Amino acid sequence: MPHHGNEEEHNTSASQQNTQGNGQEPVIRDNRKVDPVTGQARHPEGGQSAPGAGSRAGAADSDGDALAQAEEILNGVDVPAEESVAQGAPAGSAGAEAAELRNDLLRLQAEYVNYRKRVERDRAVAGEMAVIGVLNSLLPVLDDVDAARQHGDLTDGPFAAIATKLENALKTYGLVRIDETGVEFDPTIHEALIQQPGEDIEVDTVSQVLRSGYKSGDRVLRAAQVIVAVPA
Secondary structure (H helix, E strand, C coil): CCCCCCHHHHHHHHHHHHHHHCCCCCCCCCCCCECCCCCCECCCCCCCCCCCHHHHHHHHHCCCCHHHHHHHHHHHHHHHHHHHHHCCCCCCHHHHHHHHHHHHHHHHHHHHHHHHHHHHHHHHHHHHHHHHHHHHHHHHHHHHHHHHHHCCCCCCCHHHHHHHHHHHHHHCCCEEEECCCCCECCCCCEEEEEEEEECCCCCCEEEEEEECEEEECCEEEECEEEEEEEEC
């Protein structure tokens, strides 16, 4: 049969006609990139790769920190593995590998959460220690303010206003003065310098404060130096 045009097109057309004439069924090729059964990506050149292999390699080669790598693994692998189990993956090597991968990711997620909690706790402790350091450095200044007030130098005037503002500002950071009298002696917040017999008391009682003490929250920055009245 004479033909005109491209020889390759003619041969292809003839081959298709011969196939239909011989009664053979047409060949259907599945070119989908995702396996509908396992949910894994297909790789024509090297076959199906192990679940999570690409994410693991990407996390290992990433220049980010450990937290970014963990989030990349969790976001990139956890969902496909969960969908694979939910769709009823076969109980073979693929199912066992998916279960093992999910357990590894759960452990990684727990370690990540614990790490974040530890970092937040350390940050809070560091901030508290910084505030305590500043308060300790200002205690001698407060002692001078108390001495000036006892001598009547801060009854009025600009310096009295400055001293009051300083004390109020430190209170906002949790600084509490220990200067009460008539209370039971507590060795955790009081330092007894003098003991003297007292009347009408049944326990050791603070009768006079020689130097005020301070605390911040539950932490005692400095114990108060006191005179203690003891039962006669």
